[in-house]
Amino acid sequence: MARTVLPFGPQHPVLPEPLHLTLTVDDEIVKEAIPKLGYVHRGLEKLAEIRDHTQMIQIVERVCGICSFLHALCYCQGIESLMKVDVPPRAKFLRVVWAELHRIHSHLLWLGLFADAFGFESLFMQCWRIRERVMDLQEATAGNRVIISVNVVGGVKRDIDKEMEKWILESLEKVVKEVNQLRTTILDDYTVKQRTVGIGVLSKEKAYELGAAGPTLRGSGIAQDLRQTGYAAYSELDFTPVVETDGDSYARTVCRFNEVLQAADLIKQAFSKMPEGEISVKPKGFPSGEVVSRVEQPRGEVLYYIKATGKKFLDRLRIRTPTFANIPPLLDMLPGCDLADVPVLILTIDPCISCTER
Amino acid sequence: MKQSVVVLEAASAIESNSINIISETKKLKDGGYRLVTMSSADLGESIDLLYHFDQDLDLVNVRVNVPKGNKTPSITSVYPCAVLVENEIKEHFGVEFDGLPLDFAGMLYLDEEVQKTPFCKIGVNRVETQKQEAK
Numbered sequence: 213m214a215r216t217v218l219p220f221g222p223q224h225p226v227l228p229e230p231l232h233l234t235l236t237v238d239d240e241i242v243k244e245a246i247p248k249l250g251y252v253h254r255g256l257e258k259l260a261e262i263r264d265h266t267q268m269i270q271i272v273e274r275v276c277g278i279c280s281f282l283h284a285l286c287y288c289q290g291i292e293s294l295m296k297v298d299v300p301p302r303a304k305f306l307r308v309v310w311a312e313l314h315r316i317h318s319h320l321l322w323l324g325l326f327a328d329a330f331g332f333e334s335l336f337m338q339c340w341r342i343r344e345r346v347m348d349l350q351e352a353t354a355g356n357r358v359i360i361s362v363n364v365v366g367g368v369k370r371d372i373d374k375e376m377e378k379w380i381l382e383s384l385e386k387v388v389k390e391v392n393q394l395r396t397t398i399l400d401d402y403t404v405k406q407r408t409v410g411i412g413v414l415s416k417e418k419a420y421e422l423g424a425a426g427p428t429l430r431g432s433g434i435a436q437d438l439r440q441t442g443y444a445a446y447s448e449l450d451f452t453p454v455v456e457t458d459g460d461s462y463a464r465t466v467c468r469f470n471e472v473l474q475a476a477d478l479i480k481q482a483f484s485k486m487p488e489g490e491i492s493v494k495p496k497g498f499p500s501g502e503v504v505s506r507v508e509q510p511r512g513e514v515l516y517y518i519k520a521t522g523k524k525f526l527d528r529l530r531i532r533t534p535t536f537a538n539i540p541p542l543l544d545m546l547p548g549c550d551l552a553d554v555p556v557l558i559l560t561i562d563p564c565i566s567c568t569e570r
Numbered sequence: 571m572k573q574s575v576v577v578l579e580a581a582s583a584i585e586s587n588s589i590n591i592i593s594e595t596k597k598l599k600d601g602g603y604r605l606v607t608m609s610s611a612d613l614g615e616s617i618d619l620l621y622h623f624d625q626d627l628d629l630v631n632v633r634v635n636v637p638k639g640n641k642t643p644s645i646t647s648v649y650p651c652a653v654l655v656e657n658e659i660k661e662h663f664g665v666e667f668d669g670l671p672l673d674f675a676g677m678l679y680l681d682e683e684v685q686k687t688p689f690c691k692i693g694v695n696r697v698e699t700q701k702q703e704a705k
Contacts, residue, residue, distance in 0.1 A: 246672070247654070250679035255688060293575045423605050423651040441627055443574035502578035504609075504622060504629060517609035517620065532607035532655075540651035569679065 215243065218551075222251040222565075226329050226555035229565035233558075237551055245546040247539055253569040260529035265291055265499055265520070268529065269363060272516075275531060276567040277358045278321065281314045282509040283531075284363035289443060290505030290518045291365045297495045303367035304445040305486040309380075310354070310362060311444065311507075312475040312482070316387065317346040318510035319468045319475075322562045323398065326465065329559045330407045335397055342390045345383050352376065367492025377483050384476045391472055398469055408462035412545040412557040415459055422544055425537040426512020427471065428561050431464035433457040438508035449481045461560040468562070471510075498522050509534055511562045533567035572627040583620065583631040588642040591621075591634050595648045598623050603630060605649040610659045612690045617663050621645070636665055638694065644669040654678070662689035664696070 215238050222230030230251040236244040259271050272287045273280040285307055292299060324339035347357045353372055354360035362368045372380070398404060414424065419432035429436055430453055437453035439446045454470045456463035500522035506515045512534030519528040538561040545557055576582070586594045595605075603623040611618045613635070619642070621632040636642045644667035645652045656667045657678045664687040676696050686693025 248674075248678070250677075250681070253679040258689060289575055293577050420604050421649075421651070423607075423649070436627065438574055438627065441572040441574040504576045504578065504631065506574055506606075506629075513606070515607055515622065517622075519611050528609075528611040530609040530611075532609075536654065537607070537651075539654060 220554060227558065228325050229563060231558060231563055231565050235554065240551045242546050242549050242551060242554060245543050247543065249569055252566055256570045257529050257531060260526040262525065264524050265526055266365060268526065270361070273359050273361055275570045276564050278318045278564065279314055279509040279511065280359040281310050281363065282507055282514060285311060285444070286505050286507040286514050286516045288363045288365050290503045290516050291499050293503050293505070294499035294501045294518065294520055295365065295495045295497065297366050297493060299367050300490040300493060301487050302489045303491045305482045306368050306372060306491060307444040308446060308449070308482040309372065309479050310360060312479045313346055313350055315475040315510045316472050317343050319472045320346070322468060326559050329555050332403065338394055342387055345387050349380055349383055364492055366495045371491050381480060381483065384479060388473060388476050399466060405462065407556055408465055409460060411461045411553055412549060412560055413460045414541050414545055418544055419459065419541060422540040423537050424541040425534040426509070427464050427467040428512065428538045428541055430454060431456045431467045432459035438506050438513050443507060445482060448485055449478055451478065461556060464560045498524060511535060511564060512537060531570055533564065533570065535561065535564045535568040573629060576629050578631060583633040586632050586634050588634060588636060588640070592643050592645060592648065594632055595621065595645045598630065599648050605652055608652065608655045608659060610663050610665065612663060614691065617665050619665070641666040641668050643667065646671055663687055664690060664694040
């Protein structure tokens, strides 16, 4: 049969976000995949030239809803370095708490969407039901469910009192218990394994060479996680990256599943070591200089390059999101796979096109 | 050193140029570094390109200054994953990369109706550039 060219996306029933691929297939085997971006391109980086450095926090939070806190954290810690601001220790621990809550809800959202991609709708509903507990925690602690908007340059806007801490820890215990109840279904189910084991293998060497990030990188056996650098308060917590070695869709699923449990443990550790004190300091003046700031989002490493000249507006803000880094590895995984596996493979990198096209 | 935030002081980025960038990136790749991404900034007469590399979370930055209208070699022969980011910089800042294996001709994110490079302080005419390329 002659080769056929198929447009895949940007509107596709299984895609949570509008990724567009042009697939060349031979029968039902994918031979080549070419990406096309731009469906939701907004040019948010350009706004740095007409919004001051504090207003930019609200803008970077809207690069992506799911990891809004991590975008703001990455941006704020870059600006704090340029302005030589020392963030109070309590604020650093609070940042860990919200960052890990984001990781739990992002991974549970992904597990649900992933289950839905291969038609396992009851698993999708269970994952999203558990996720609602975390959304409630975010709403109670920050006032918003998704874009929680608590970061400021110099710390955080809100504190968490002892009563709230107790409630968060109790809720997280329930989350951990319920996630563990899903372990057999997610990791041992015949259907799930049929659709994931040995599918979309990304070797350790390829993952590294192609610049993969997050669970896509760690699922291929590379223990690299920005939290190892100890930003925020991670240096004071017991943390080792979750790593899987098989490099297939199943390994990436296991990675994210275990990271949910690890995130709950990190929140527990953060509360146990959190000191009393101030939650923010007020910076003076405007930032000046160039900085590269990186943090570990649920989908992987995000990089902010900020250039400022001591004026009200930044000279340049550049954002490299984890999905952008994971597109070349995805293009390497697709050739040779069945057309039916394309949606599942796309989802294994946990694509966020809103982030990528910012 | 593992660092989450790296402030770029005067000497903390390796200064390179369009002639040496390929050999510089080869050296880093042989040393076990991976390409994290590239950044760019409009300096008025030229575009500043920053190549970010990383090994065990240790970040190395290489800076190349490209005068506007000049070409610079693509590093995709060394790091194939640079193809998307080079297309992005070409589209947003008008920097031409020699040897791009997959050239979106300024249409990765943007449509034809966008007349000028949107991220430059004074945009270069994109449509003319594309027509010249087509010739």
